[in-house]
Amino acid sequence: MSAAPVEIRLSADKTALTVAFDDGAAFALEAELLRTHSPSAEVQGHTPLERKLVSGKRGVKIARLDPVGHYAVRIVFDDSHDSGLFTWGYLRELGEGREDKWRAYLAELAAKGFTRG
Numbered sequence: 001m002s003a004a005p006v007e008i009r010l011s012a013d014k015t016a017l018t019v020a021f022d023d024g025a026a027f028a029l030e031a032e033l034l035r036t037h038s039p040s041a042e043v044q045g046h047t048p049l050e051r052k053l054v055s056g057k058r059g060v061k062i063a064r065l066d067p068v069g070h071y072a073v074r075i076v077f078d079d080s081h082d083s084g085l086f087t088w089g090y091l092r093e094l095g096e097g098r099e100d101k102w103r104a105y106l107a108e109l110a111a112k113g114f115t116r117g
Contacts, residue, residue, distance in 0.1 A: 002089035004070060014061040017075070019091050027095025032116070035060045035077050036105060037094060038084035053108055056117030 007020040017034065020026040036054040037043070045051045057079070064076040068085055076082040094101065109115065 002087070002092055004088050005091065008065065008073065010062055010065060014063070014078075017062060017065075019095060021092065025092070025095070027091070027098065029091070029094055029098065031060050031062045031077065032057050033094065033098065033102060033105075034062070034075055034086070035079070035081060037101060038075075038081060039086060039090055040081070040084035042081070042083055053112060053114065055109055055114035058116040 003022060005019045006022050007018070007026075009018045009020075010016075011018070015031050017029045017031070018026065019029065035057045038054075043052055043054055061078045062075055063078045066074040066076065068074050072085040072087040073091075074082060074085055106116075
């Protein structure tokens with residue numbers, strides 16, 4: 001299990017989440033990235049072959065954050081998606097791999113003819 005963040009802060013406009021860890025690592029994660037990479041079965045499926053490409057989320061915002069025990073946060077988005085539990089380890093993974101994940105996401109959108117909306 002990854003260490004819990006020392007700070008989780010939602011931006012005033014609800015479009016980004018800043019996550020800071022005790023080793024000094026800090027990441028600003030856009031709501032669109034979090035929504036399109038939600039760890040939920042709805043997005044990730046139950047196997048890698050079931051993963052769904054989520055498009056049209058350019059303007060999505062974070063409506064609410066709900067703590068889940070000492071290991072995760074449930075992010076409720078303003079499009080009603082709320083089934084992903086973002087563990088501390090997954091938030092760190094998204095932060096550390098943000099640029100590569102975002103680049104791959106944009107390439108997949110373009111290859112399938114979808115847009116960010």
